[in-house]
Amino acid sequence: MQCEIMMIGTELLLGQIVDTNAAFMGQVLAENGMNLYQKTTVGDNPGRIKQALDAALDRSDIILTSGGLGPTEDDITRECIAELLDRPLEFRQDLYESLVARFERFRFVMTENNKRQAYAPRGAIAIPNPNGTAPGLIIEDARGTIVCMPGVPGELKPMLTDSVIPYMRNRFGVTGVIHSRVLKVCGIGESRVDAAIGDLIKFQQNPTVGVLASPDAVRIRITARANTCEEADALIEGIDAKVRERLPGLVMGVNDATLEQVVDDLIRARGWRLAVAETVTGGIIAQRFTSRGAGAFAGGLVMPCMHSPAASARECADIARRQFGAECALALAADPDSGRTTICFATPQERTVWDISYFGLDERSQLRTATIALENVRRRLLGIPV
Numbered sequence: 001m002q003c004e005i006m007m008i009g010t011e012l013l014l015g016q017i018v019d020t021n022a023a024f025m026g027q028v029l030a031e032n033g034m035n036l037y038q039k040t041t042v043g044d045n046p047g048r049i050k051q052a053l054d055a056a057l058d059r060s061d062i063i064l065t066s067g068g069l070g071p072t073e074d075d076i077t078r079e080c081i082a083e084l085l086d087r088p089l090e091f092r093q094d095l096y097e098s099l100v101a102r103f104e105r106f107r108f109v110m111t112e113n114n115k116r117q118a119y120a121p122r123g124a125i126a127i128p129n130p131n132g133t134a135p136g137l138i139i140e141d142a143r144g145t146i147v148c149m150p151g152v153p154g155e156l157k158p159m160l161t162d163s164v165i166p167y168m169r170n171r172f173g174v175t176g177v178i179h180s181r182v183l184k185v186c187g188i189g190e191s192r193v194d195a196a197i198g199d200l201i202k203f204q205q206n207p208t209v210g211v212l213a214s215p216d217a218v219r220i221r222i223t224a225r226a227n228t229c230e231e232a233d234a235l236i237e238g239i240d241a242k243v244r245e246r247l248p249g250l251v252m253g254v255n256d257a258t259l260e261q262v263v264d265d266l267i268r269a270r271g272w273r274l275a276v277a278e279t280v281t282g283g284i285i286a287q288r289f290t291s292r293g294a295g296a297f298a299g300g301l302v303m304p305c306m307h308s309p310a311a312s313a314r315e316c317a318d319i320a321r322r323q324f325g326a327e328c329a330l331a332l333a334a335d336p337d338s339g340r341t342t343i344c345f346a347t348p349q350e351r352t353v354w355d356i357s358y359f360g361l362d363e364r365s366q367l368r369t370a371t372i373a374l375e376n377v378r379r380r381l382l383g384i385p386v
Helices: 020-030 046-059 079-083 093-105 112-118 151-172 190-203 227-247 259-268 285-290 309-324 363-382
Strands: 002-008 037-040 062-067 087-093 120-122 125-127 134-140 143-148 177-185 208-213 219-226 253-254 273-277 297-302 330-334 340-346 351-357
Touching: 002 020, 020 037, 020 062, 020 151, 020 177, 037 046, 037 093, 046 062, 046 079, 046 273, 062 151, 062 340, 079 087, 079 120, 079 134, 079 143, 087 112, 093 112, 112 120, 120 134, 120 177, 125 151, 134 151, 143 151, 143 340, 177 227, 190 208, 190 219, 190 253, 219 227, 219 363, 259 273, 259 285, 259 363, 273 285, 273 309, 309 330, 309 340, 309 351, 330 363, 351 363
Parallel strands: 002 037, 002 062, 062 143, 273 297, 273 330
Antiparallel strands: 087 120, 125 134, 134 143, 177 219, 177 253, 208 219, 330 340, 340 351
16 A cells, blocks of 8 residues: 645645645654655645645555644645536535534534535445544545645544544555654764764665764664554664764654753762853753752853853863752853854863864854764763763
8 A cells, every 4th residue: 555645724835824734744644654755845726736635646555634724715635626526526424414513512613604614425434533523534536545634733633543443444455554763863963973974874675774964863664564563663673773883972852852862861860950041052952851850950151152162161060069069060051253162061070171163153053063062971971882
């Protein structure tokens, strides 16, 4: 079975909203062992919607659409499918009664345009939507199957997992899963990771290996197809071991693990609390610990960038430790003129100082500097060379 997804809405093309639905749909399809062929985004234009659906039916067995099922004039997904497949829209009393009941339950006034949501292409199967007014629709045709879901994430997500995925697995006899594990590496670039594991990326088939770079980590995704998640994990283990062997000590965590979580766990295991003094990073490190609810985080100071960064970093670390009564401190001081930033990590036993490049004060550069600082602390606590 080949499937693809089609996101409908001019607001998506204009960047007025972020398309989180497509990412969620791709993830859920993969978890259920379904091949996603292509993603298309199209605006609220009937000619282009029909053209895109027509092309999709030539490629794929099933098309999942998001959006265009509401009550307004620009919600035209139903009409476009009806015209393309020559299945005229029909008024459905069952859908209308469900709409009326929902409006009455929430004591809302049902306007006349909401009645549009009670129409469906001839022969369509309705999908219940307990989280909204627009029902989903399944249209089975000789050319392929089109599944229409609302564009509101809070409506689409449960509809996909609770109704659409079970339908697809039954309709197409889908078995097995596609399961992934993501290894996170911080403090080194994508090119170095590729140099170490490039052959695994190039020659593996099941599992497959991919690399995705971002300001806070390089993500190594290992994906396996198997009958169950447990079987997929068993396949992944061998590649996981090879990656860790080639990048000794550099895998910070797996899947949803965060660098601040790992550092917090290491510091708490020693019975310490950590104070932070930031200049160039503008408080990002403290914010990351705070949002994590880090038990070892004692508090943070934000200071202006200063010259003589090595001395300043040591001084800032001492100030932070005293102010918050912490056993250890992390401090950063930058000297833009010399092009360097100094990191000082002070523990009850010693103070360690590192110099790194000064990247700048924009948000991406601040995140990069904060990540390197936290990664240096992680390696220091684990005895891994920085």
